[in-house]
Amino acid sequence: MTIDYSLYLVTGRDLLPEGMTYHESLEESLRGGVTVVQIREKETDTLEFLEIARESKTLCDKYKVPLIINDRVDIALAVQADGVHLGQTDMPVHVARTLLPPNSIIGVSCNNLDHVRGAVADRVDYIGIGAVWATNTKNLSNPVMGVRGIGTLLSALDGTDVNAVAIGGIKSDNLLRTLHGSVSPSGHKLDGIAVVSEIVASRDPYNSTRTLREIYTDFSALLEQQGIPRPAPTYTADSIKAGVIDLMRVVRETNPLIHQITNVVVTNQSANATLALGGSPIMVTAPEEMEDLSRILGALLINFGTVTSKEGMMLAGKYANREKKPVIFDPVGVGATQFRRQTAAQLLNNWQASVIKGNAAELAALAQSEEVQAKGVDSVGPGFVDPAKFVRDLARRERCVIALTGQTDWVSDGMTIIRLDNGHQLLGKITGSGCVVGTCVALFCAGAWAQASSEASSGKLVRGDMLLGAVGGILALTIAAEVAAPQAGVRGSGSFLPALIDALYNLTPESVLERARVQVFC
Numbered sequence: 059m060t061i062d063y064s065l066y067l068v069t070g071r072d073l074l075p076e077g078m079t080y081h082e083s084l085e086e087s088l089r090g091g092v093t094v095v096q097i098r099e100k101e102t103d104t105l106e107f108l109e110i111a112r113e114s115k116t117l118c119d120k121y122k123v124p125l126i127i128n129d130r131v132d133i134a135l136a137v138q139a140d141g142v143h144l145g146q147t148d149m150p151v152h153v154a155r156t157l158l159p160p161n162s163i164i165g166v167s168c169n170n171l172d173h174v175r176g177a178v179a180d181r182v183d184y185i186g187i188g189a190v191w192a193t194n195t196k197n198l199s200n201p202v203m204g205v206r207g208i209g210t211l212l213s214a215l216d217g218t219d220v221n222a223v224a225i226g227g228i229k230s231d232n233l234l235r236t237l238h239g240s241v242s243p244s245g246h247k248l249d250g251i252a253v254v255s256e257i258v259a260s261r262d263p264y265n266s267t268r269t270l271r272e273i274y275t276d277f278s279a280l281l282e283q284q285g286i287p288r289p290a291p292t293y294t295a296d297s298i299k300a301g302v303i304d305l306m307r308v309v310r311e312t313n314p315l316i317h318q319i320t321n322v323v324v325t326n327q328s329a330n331a332t333l334a335l336g337g338s339p340i341m342v343t344a345p346e347e348m349e350d351l352s353r354i355l356g357a358l359l360i361n362f363g364t365v366t367s368k369e370g371m372m373l374a375g376k377y378a379n380r381e382k383k384p385v386i387f388d389p390v391g392v393g394a395t396q397f398r399r400q401t402a403a404q405l406l407n408n409w410q411a412s413v414i415k416g417n418a419a420e421l422a423a424l425a426q427s428e429e430v431q432a433k434g435v436d437s438v439g440p441g442f443v444d445p446a447k448f449v450r451d452l453a454r455r456e457r458c459v460i461a462l463t464g465q466t467d468w469v470s471d472g473m474t475i476i477r478l479d480n481g482h483q484l485l486g487k488i489t490g491s492g493c494v495v496g497t498c499v500a501l502f503c504a505g506a507w508a509q510a511s512s513e514a515s516s517g518k519l520v521r522g523d524m525l526l527g528a529v530g531g532i533l534a535l536t537i538a539a540e541v542a543a544p545q546a547g548v549r550g551s552g553s554f555l556p557a558l559i560d561a562l563y564n565l566t567p568e569s570v571l572e573r574a575r576v577q578v579f580c
């Protein structure tokens with residue numbers, strides 16, 4: 059039997075809001091579009107469970123939705139349910155199979171690779187993987203694995219026809235993030251998501267279900283679109299330059315608020331660079347402020363050069379994702395310490411970056427490559443043998459734009475690769491030039507966000523062309539450096555910095571068009 063796992067409801071009567079009957083809640087969620095129903099009644103006596111199962115079966119039949127019973131093979135048999143869902147300590151799959159009619163659906167809960175391998179060997183129909191997020195729902199005491207954990211387990215399903223549903227704390231405000239992030243490095247995706255309290259505890263289960271359905275459908279439509287090859291070439295060097303000067307105009311006209319959680323070394327120069335290019339900086343770190351800020355900001359920059367509030371970084375990215383705002387991540391010195399490696403992994407598990415920007419050593423550490431070595435926050439040595447392939451592969455793995463900085467800058471969204479050859483060697487002589495690149499990228503991404511329509515971002519985790527935003531930010535700073543360095547007052551790196559801010563302030567579209575050295579590879 060083939061079933062649509064996309065919106066899998068797990069019931070739990072203990073979560074029903076006061077005044078809402080089980081029957082009413084289930085019927086409303088079926089009307090709203092749940093595609094599978096699992097009844098989970100851990101504490102209920104057999105007779106009561108049987109009654110609930112009968113009532114559910116009648117309702118599910120009415121809406122032609124399959125009914126799965128948690129744990130109790132006898133109840134599934136008694137009400138002729140479509141299948142059972144088994145936990146790791148419930149009846150073994152092969153025993154359940156001998157008891158159930160042929161073609162019954164069998165699903166198993168998995169929270170580690172051994173569970174998944176076991177389920178594949180047992181030829182189950184689907185696995186439930188979780189918990190994705192922390193949850194208060196009773197009976198869901200599985201370890202929280204985050205979207206990256208889900209992706210790792212999905213790898214073990216490559217080449218099989220076992221379906222996968224993620225479970226644990228999935229709500230309308232993290233669904234898109236869950237769907238985008240829960241992908242294995244080989245590209246294996248979820249077949250559905252299981253929801254408990256967002257629907258069962260809702261006073262309006264019909265509309266709660268519709269909202270989840272809409273998000274799922276938009277995401278699926280986007281995936282289908284991505285399967286269709288793009289007409290090549292989508293970008294040319296000229297279209298990139300024209301797009302960048304247009305973003306420069308949008309930034310100056312819209313004066314976006316750029317929220318920057320950055321390091322103490324560069325905070326002042328980053329705020330001044332933001333103002334010089336026409337944006338408004340806000341450099342706050344307190345976790346309590348993140349939700350309010352997410353609604354008004356144009357882009358968020360998270361630079362962990364000096365981590366002062368990990369919680370603030372966690373929340374800021376989460377809320378920015380919810381608002382489809384650009385999130386620029388600069389994992390400064392990520393390879394330098396174990397703490398930094400762990401923090402980067404935790405942050406990327408919590409939110410989706412729109413652009414990850416770093417020097418060769420930082421991006422190598424993020425990609426777990428030994429090819430480039432670090433000295434604290436600096437990159438040492440000649441860099442990657444094949445930087446174009448490196449940025450493209452990392453962009454595919456992280457499903458975001460990657461900007462690799464250095465004497466030559468490389469940017470990719472996983473399809474297009476762009477090489478940029480502007481800059482000046484004095485940029486390497488001031489601290490935090492890479493950090494200010496991150497600020498400029500955030501500004502141009504905010505411009506891209508302001509320019510895009512909300513319809514065009516349907517199903518996407520961020521609104522606007524982040525590839526163009528990343529290229530724009532890099533070109534603005536590197537071209538400003540070329541303009542600043544030969545100025546009469548510049549006698550070394552000390553006087554270079556204020557001249558650089560002046561050059562950002564006076565940057566003209568003409569000088570960007572004239573100087574930009576852009577090469578596009580598709």
Ligand SMILES: Nc1ncnc2c1ncn2[C@@H]1O[C@H](COP(=O)(O)OP(=O)(O)OP(=O)(O)O)[C@@H](O)[C@H]1O
Nearest residue numbers: 417463464465481482483485486489490491492493
């Ligand atoms: N020798 C150079 N010639 C031209 N441009 C350079 C040179 N060095 C750096 N740049 C430019 O400076 C910007 C910052 O790059 P870099 O890779 O040095 O950052 P970073 O190492 O992260 O800096 P920091 O850690 O100080 O913030 C890049 O966009 C790059 O184009």
Ligand SMILES: Cc1ncsc1CCO
Nearest residue numbers: 321323363364390435490
């Ligand atoms: C020097 C330095 N140390 C931590 S962050 C930073 C700024 C450049 O990355």
